[in-house]
Amino acid sequence: MEKVRLGIVGCGIAARTLHLPALKKLSHLFEITAVTSRTKEHAEEFAEMVGNPRVFENYEDLLDSGLVDAVDLTLPVELNLPFIEKALQRGVHVICEKPISIDVETGKRVVRLAGNSDKTVYIAESFRHVPAFWKAKELIEEGKVGEPVYMNWQIWVGMDESNEYVHTDWRRNPKHVGGFLSDGGVHHVAAMRLILGEVEWVSAIVKDLSPLLGGMDFLSSIFEFENGVVGNYTVSYSLKGNDRFEIAGTKGRMEIFWDKIVLNGKEIEVHHEDSYQKEFEDFYRVITGEKKNDLGDPLEALKDLAFIEACVRSQGSRVSVSSLL
Structure with missing residues (x-):
């Protein structure tokens, strides 16, 4: 089995704590x-954790080196678009951390770039690889709850000074829509859409509760999937609490855990697997x-x-999600 030569671009929290452990398991x-x-x-610090990769002072030199078949982008969100474009121009595959871009309009440019290239652009959404x-x-x-009627997901992250994500400059001063609401929220949306399909409309309130976090950090929404299921999604990155994810149907109810x-x-019981390892395996395939x-x-x-952008725009009014696309 031929190995893919991979360049790591951005050596922050995600690269160190999420991607590298997964890649070490996939050294084959x-x-x-x-x-x-x-x-x-x-x-250089990251390279020491890996072994003996070549360290480059800039991205362009790495792309032009002939040493990589693909790049793994773990960057501030506003850099995703230009860095993806440069990789594709040089015929290099891309796996890129979510969210896709700072907002839907620039995200559309990423979609077009990917569609016009024979190289892969893979957006690394780990929640699409969670077995539960x-x-x-x-x-x-299988109809185990009958016809699904209602979904409720409450997430209480409760970030404080001890959380290293809080101290990232680009998160403290976000250019991506909603700050933490989109940075973390696209995970939750990916899971909800995987389970229940596309969302037709959303009405939401967002708030900035904590001066510690950059941008908005609280969101509460009501929405409707295209299949008629009604959803509530509430997330707070500053308030602490107990998470709850449940789906009710005409013949029963389920609660979802990891x-x-x-x-x-x-x-x-559901066997919990490393979703980052699974996404890199999928990228390889x-x-x-x-x-x-x-x-991806x-x-x-x-x-x-x-x-998420529809939620931020909503201010309590109903927003069609497809109208943004």
Whole structure:
């Protein structure tokens, strides 16, 4: 099996704590051959964690080196579009951290770039690789709750000074719509859409509760899926609480957890897997031609972002999600 030569671009939290552990498990598929970051010091520190990749002082030199077949972009969101474009211009595949871009309009440009290239643009949405969400989808399609009627997801992140994401400059001064609301929220939208399909409209209130976090940090919404299921999605990045994810239907109810689903009071165990490892495995299969880019499709990532942008725009009014696309 031929290894893909991978360049790491951006050596921050996601690259260090999420991507690198997954890639180390996939050393039979990927070889990290090149590294670059905002500062050479960060790149050199990351390179020591990897082994012996070549360190580059800038992105362009890395792309032109002939050492990479693909790049892994873990960057401030506003850099996604220009960095994806440069990689495609040089015939290099891309796996890029979500959200796809700072807003839907620039995200559309990423979708067009991907559509016009014979190279892969894979938006790394880890929640599309979580087994519990796929199991929930399967159970609903099997009619285990009857016709689904209502979905409720409450998420209480409760970030404080001890959270390293709070101290990231580009998160404290976000250029991406809604700040943490889109940075984390596209994960949640990806899961909801995977399980229940496309969202038709949304009405929401957003608030800025914490001076510690950049931009808005609270969102509460009501919306309707195209299949008629009514949803409530509430998330706070500053308030603490107990999360709850449930779906009610005409014949029952389920609660969704990371490692199990409680269906009508009965626990169904779900094997928890490393979703970052799974997304890199999927990326490998896509760029080697084994499968289509279904799970990393930029259009799917754009739809995730469109839901959040619709919420931010709403101010309590109903907004059609498709109107943004």
